[in-house]
Amino acid sequence: MAREITYRDALREALREEMYRDERVFLMGEDIGAYGGSYAVTRGFLQEFGPKRVRDTPIAELGIVGAGIGAAIGGLRPVVELMTINFSLLALDQIVNHAAKLHYMFNGQFTAPVVIRTAAGFGQLGATHSQTFEHWFAHVPGLRVVMPAVPKDAKGFLKSAIRGNDPVIFIEHSLIYRNRGEVPDDEDFLLPLEGAEVRREGTDVTIVSWSRGYYLALGAAEELAREGIECEVIDLRVLRPLDIDTVVRSVQKTNRLVVVEEGWRTLAMGAEIAAAVQEKAFDYLDAPIARVGSLEVPMPYARNLERLVVPNKDQVVEAVRQVLYQKQPVAVG
Numbered sequence: 001m002a003r004e005i006t007y008r009d010a011l012r013e014a015l016r017e018e019m020y021r022d023e024r025v026f027l028m029g030e031d032i033g034a035y036g037g038s039y040a041v042t043r044g045f046l047q048e049f050g051p052k053r054v055r056d057t058p059i060a061e062l063g064i065v066g067a068g069i070g071a072a073i074g075g076l077r078p079v080v081e082l083m084t085i086n087f088s089l090l091a092l093d094q095i096v097n098h099a100a101k102l103h104y105m106f107n108g109q110f111t112a113p114v115v116i117r118t119a120a121g122f123g124q125l126g127a128t129h130s131q132t133f134e135h136w137f138a139h140v141p142g143l144r145v146v147m148p149a150v151p152k153d154a155k156g157f158l159k160s161a162i163r164g165n166d167p168v169i170f171i172e173h174s175l176i177y178r179n180r181g182e183v184p185d186d187e188d189f190l191l192p193l194e195g196a197e198v199r200r201e202g203t204d205v206t207i208v209s210w211s212r213g214y215y216l217a218l219g220a221a222e223e224l225a226r227e228g229i230e231c232e233v234i235d236l237r238v239l240r241p242l243d244i245d246t247v248v249r250s251v252q253k254t255n256r257l258v259v260v261e262e263g264w265r266t267l268a269m270g271a272e273i274a275a276a277v278q279e280k281a282f283d284y285l286d287a288p289i290a291r292v293g294s295l296e297v298p299m300p301y302a303r304n305l306e307r308l309v310v311p312n313k314d315q316v317v318e319a320v321r322q323v324l325y326q327k328q329p330v331a332v333g
Contacts, residue, residue, distance in 0.1 A: 003182065006180050014155045014156075015042070017187045034056060037081065078115070086130075098112070116169050138239040144240060146239070195243050196235065199235050204231060204256070208260070213261055216292075224317060224320055229324065258316065
């Protein structure tokens, strides 16, 4: 049975259920206990589970992640929260050189099943707090990287990440915590940490995105449908391992592709997706692949300037028209 809840509540349910299920699961991060977390995901957890399992930490991301990795090697199931993905830069050595490689370097003798939750996105936070680095982590073998867009995926992925044996970078978006969606009322609801999802069927063009970008893609598809243009919308969901086969099958049907992401386009996920589709489905393409991303400048603080930098629905609509070789809306009927 499913009910409609927010993205935030889906995360809260996943954490709470796994903490009751397995006493080895504990949380650690900055302001997650007494304050309840920067995005209120862990509000009330300190009172419910106590300071041993909900640990407020110093402002020291390298130490937080390193402690989490050590706890995971020792048999615990840590869920480490980094306040934003911008601060993961301070912990890159632990994530890339340790969490991602330990299982391989020690011939599989032990694992480091640490889950690193963090938030990407913007919202008048300035240049150093408004970035999204999912493609950096997706570049690294040994990590699983997920960036769910809908509450159902947020819960199912987080529960699977906590139970699994791989280090997982679990990226949320600061602007979608209030979004609502149906989530199964099942304490054993799990989703495998792999595979893209076709959210909307279409025949004219494929739009691929993830996280907040998925909502831009869906909004553009709904607007274009009123003109008779049917877009197939794919929510990538998981960035490593990357499910390019689902994208290829869609492009073989629609013959056109638009990739939407919030990050800068240079050397980003969209470039990898475009290259992979070109390799696997070149003969099916009827137009060059279009990519939509942020302007390649540091994020301004002022809201009006911020809105000029990040991609919007109108840009996605224009990209679809570009691959369809249309400049103006087409009259229907």
